[in-house]
Structures are given as C-alpha cells and as structure tokens.
Amino acid sequence: MNSLKELGEFGLIDVLKQDTINDHSSVVVGIGDDAAVLLPTPKQLQLLTTDMLVESVHFDLTTTTPWQLGYKAIAVNLSDIAAMGGAPRHAVVSVALPHSTPPDLVVNLYKGMKEICHEFCVNIVGGDTVSSPHGLVINVAVTGEVEPANLVRRSGAQPGDVVVVTGNLGSSAAGLELLTAGQWEDYDFAWPLVTAHLTPRPQVKLGQLVAAAGATSMDDISDGIASEANEIASASQVGIRLYAGQIPLAAELKEAAAKLGKTPLDYALYGGEDFQLVFTMEPGKYAALLAANPELPVTKVGEVVDAGEGVTLVDQAGQVQTLKARGYNHFRQED
Numbered sequence: 119m120n121s122l123k124e125l126g127e128f129g130l131i132d133v134l135k136q137d138t139i140n141d142h143s144s145v146v147v148g149i150g151d152d153a154a155v156l157l158p159t160p161k162q163l164q165l166l167t168t169d170m171l172v173e174s175v176h177f178d179l180t181t182t183t184p185w186q187l188g189y190k191a192i193a194v195n196l197s198d199i200a201a202m203g204g205a206p207r208h209a210v211v212s213v214a215l216p217h218s219t220p221p222d223l224v225v226n227l228y229k230g231m232k233e234i235c236h237e238f239c240v241n242i243v244g245g246d247t248v249s250s251p252h253g254l255v256i257n258v259a260v261t262g263e264v265e266p267a268n269l270v271r272r273s274g275a276q277p278g279d280v281v282v283v284t285g286n287l288g289s290s291a292a293g294l295e296l297l298t299a300g301q302w303e304d305y306d307f308a309w310p311l312v313t314a315h316l317t318p319r320p321q322v323k324l325g326q327l328v329a330a331a332g333a334t335s336m337d338d339i340s341d342g343i344a345s346e347a348n349e350i351a352s353a354s355q356v357g358i359r360l361y362a363g364q365i366p367l368a369a370e371l372k373e374a375a376a377k378l379g380k381t382p383l384d385y386a387l388y389g390g391e392d393f394q395l396v397f398t399m400e401p402g403k404y405a406a407l408l409a410a411n412p413e414l415p416v417t418k419v420g421e422v423v424d425a426g427e428g429v430t431l432v433d434q435a436g437q438v439q440t441l442k443a444r445g446y447n448h449f450r451q452e453d
C-alpha cells in the first residue's frame with residue numbers, strides 16, 4: 119500500500135470498511151450500496167447532526183496524529199447527540215484527501231474513528247471518498263435516538279433554574295496553545311490539557327442521565343460557554359447569570375495559564391472545544407439528581423434569570439458585567 123494512486127478510490131474503501139458495525143441488529147445494509155439501510159427503534163425520535171473538520175482550521179497534522187483526528191471527528195458529533203439527551207447510533211464519514219496522502223494515514227484515521235465508535239456502539243454505515251487539491255477535510259454525520267420525553271432542546275430554560283456544566287472548562291483551548299507553542303512535553307501540567315484538546319470524550323452518558331432527570335435546556339460546549347450561554351438564553355428567551363468563581367477549572371489549567379500569561383477564565387469562557395455539556399434544571403430536580411448520584415462530575419455555575427437581565431458574569435468581587443457571545447466564530451475574529 120504505497121500510494122492512493124496504486125490503491126484507487128475503491129481499493130481504499132475496501133480496506134476502510136472492515137470492522138465498522140458494532141450493533142448488527144440495527145443495520146440492514148452498511149457500506150457498499152447506494153445508501154445505508156437502517157432499522158430505527160420504534161417510538162424513538164431520530165436525531166441527525168453533522169460537523170466537519172478542516173485542515174488548518176480545526177487541526178494541524180504536525181500536532182495531531184491521524185488516529186487522534188479520527189477519534190475527535192466522531193467525538194465532536196457524538197457531543198451534539200449528547201446535548202439533545204440522545205444515544206448515538208450510526209455515522210457516515212466523508213473524507214477529501216490530497217493526492218499525496220499516505221494510505222496508512224487514512225487507515226490510522228479510521229482506526230481512531232473505529233475505536234470511539236466501538237466505545238459508544240456506533241456503526242459507520244457509509245460515507246464518501248474524494249480527492250482534495252488543498253488539505254484534508256473530514257465530514258461526519260451521526261444519527262441518534264431519544265425517547266420523546268427525554269428530548270432536551272436549547273429552548274426550555276426557565277427563570278429560577280440552575281445552570282450546570284459537566285467536567286472542567288478551558289482545558290482544550292489551553293491544550294491547543296501548548297501544542298501550537300511546541301515543547302509542551304517539558305511541562306508536567308500539559309498532558310491532560312493536550313489530551314482534552316486532541317481526544318475529547320463526548321459526555322453521552324451524562325447527557326442521557328440529566329435529560330432523564332429533567333434538564334430544561336442543554337447545549338454542548340464547542341465554542342466556549344460564553345457563546346453557548348447566549349445561545350440558550352436567546353433560544354429560551356431568558357437571561358443567564360454566571361459566577362466566575364464557580365466555573366470549574368482543572369488544576370493543570372491554572373498552571374498552564376500562569377505560564378502562558380493569561381487567566382484560566384479566558385480559556386474557560388471563550389476557548390471552546392471542551393465538548394462538555396451546559397444544561398439548566400429546576401433546583402429541586404438538580405438536588406435530587408445530586409442526591410441520587412453524589413459523584414457526578416457536574417458543577418452549578420449560575421442561574422437562569424428574566425430576559426431583561428441579559429447574559430451576565432458576576433466576578434469574584436461581585437461586579438456584574440455583560441457576558442458577550444464572544445467565542446469561536448468561523449468568520450469573525452474577536453478579541
């Protein structure tokens with residue numbers, strides 16, 4: 119397997135299609151026909167989402183391995199299914215490959231995808247393989263299923279609800295900066311941050327759990343919590359008040375931020391790509407959720423308020439400021 123030219127489009131697909139089905143019971147036809155044929159679970163709502171990763175925009179092949187890239191391409195899509203309270207089921211994967219791409223790179227990309235698909239019982243049931251004149255592009259679309267009663271949209275937040283996030287925020291953005299700066303191996307604190315950036319774990323189990331526990335709105339944190347809080351506020355026609363001192367930060371992020379000359383909060387609010395979840399819930403239901411699951415990696419970071427208050431951040435000194443939807447925006451470079 120020396121080059122894509124020797125292997126050809128169909129030779130490559132033949133290699134990639136091995137070990138792509140993890141749940142045979144829901145796939146009638148997988149890779150190899152004009153369309154996949156799937157058996158949906160009766161009475162479940164179908165979810166369908168897609169996110170694309172573009173070389174130089176979403177990843178740099180000098181700082182990510184093809185395996186990590188494959189893992190992340192699926193992870194970011196599972197994260198969107200998690201944010202609806204659903205279980206991911208099937209994926210289609212499209213790749214645009216420069217002619218010079220070594221076939222091994224594509225094989226390793228698929229190994230990363232197959233690993234996370236196996237972990238979450240997702241089937242790769244099709245895709246598309248094309249050539250690209252400039253850079254590698256991977257587009258993944260994923261289906262999911264959710265019980266109608268457990269569907270969580272961005273639009274259900276109510277004044278009085280608590281605002282809660284899973285995991286820690288800001289690690290991924292700091293990891294990206296460390297990767298870009300190079301020599302991150304010299305620092306003990308770098309590894310968990312770099313890992314959070316390169317191979318984020320989508321919070322599928324937690325998404326389903328908080329959906330069943332009565333979350334009123336939910337979003338995954340791909341562009342930074344400042345951006346996602348504004349999305350929930352605008353979809354739900356409410357205001358949101360976040361407390362800076364309550365945003366969960368990894369100890370390693372605090373060390374990295376000191377080294378990189380920024381505050382950890384900058385990464386946490388505006389960095390993006392944490393692929394954690396932010397959700398809202400009536401306080402009594404949140405207390406019951408915590409009582410039943412004391413070890414849950416969730417942190418209350420704020421409250422839902424009336425729309426008139428807007429989206430604000432209360433700093434450690436009690437000062438209130440507007441929290442702008444600043445975060446990652448593909449066409450707007452904000453400071």
Ligand SMILES: Nc1ncnc2c1ncn2[C@@H]1O[C@H](COP(=O)(O)OP(=O)(O)O)[C@@H](O)[C@H]1O
Nearest residue numbers: 166167168169194197198201337338339340341
């Ligand atoms: N080119 C497009 N055509 C149609 N819908 C799109 C397009 N780009 C984004 N969307 C839709 O706009 C909404 C917001 O997109 P995005 O910010 O990428 O969501 P997320 O952060 O959940 O991945 C989603 O419903 C998405 O499906």
Ligand SMILES: Cc1ncc(C[n+]2csc(CCOP(=O)(O)OP(=O)(O)O)c2C)c(N)n1
Nearest residue numbers: 169174175176177178340341389390391446
């Ligand atoms: C080489 C490189 N530069 C910059 C970034 C940072 N970055 C790229 S896209 C993005 C936001 C998330 O991607 P997007 O396509 O907006 O995902 P979505 O919100 O649709 O889930 C961030 C923080 C990166 N990951 N890699």
Ligand SMILES: [Mg+2]
Nearest residue numbers: 168169170198
């Ligand atoms: Mg998207």
Ligand SMILES: [Mg+2]
Nearest residue numbers: 169194198340
């Ligand atoms: Mg997304």
Ligand SMILES: [Mg+2]
Nearest residue numbers: 340341446447
């Ligand atoms: Mg985005």
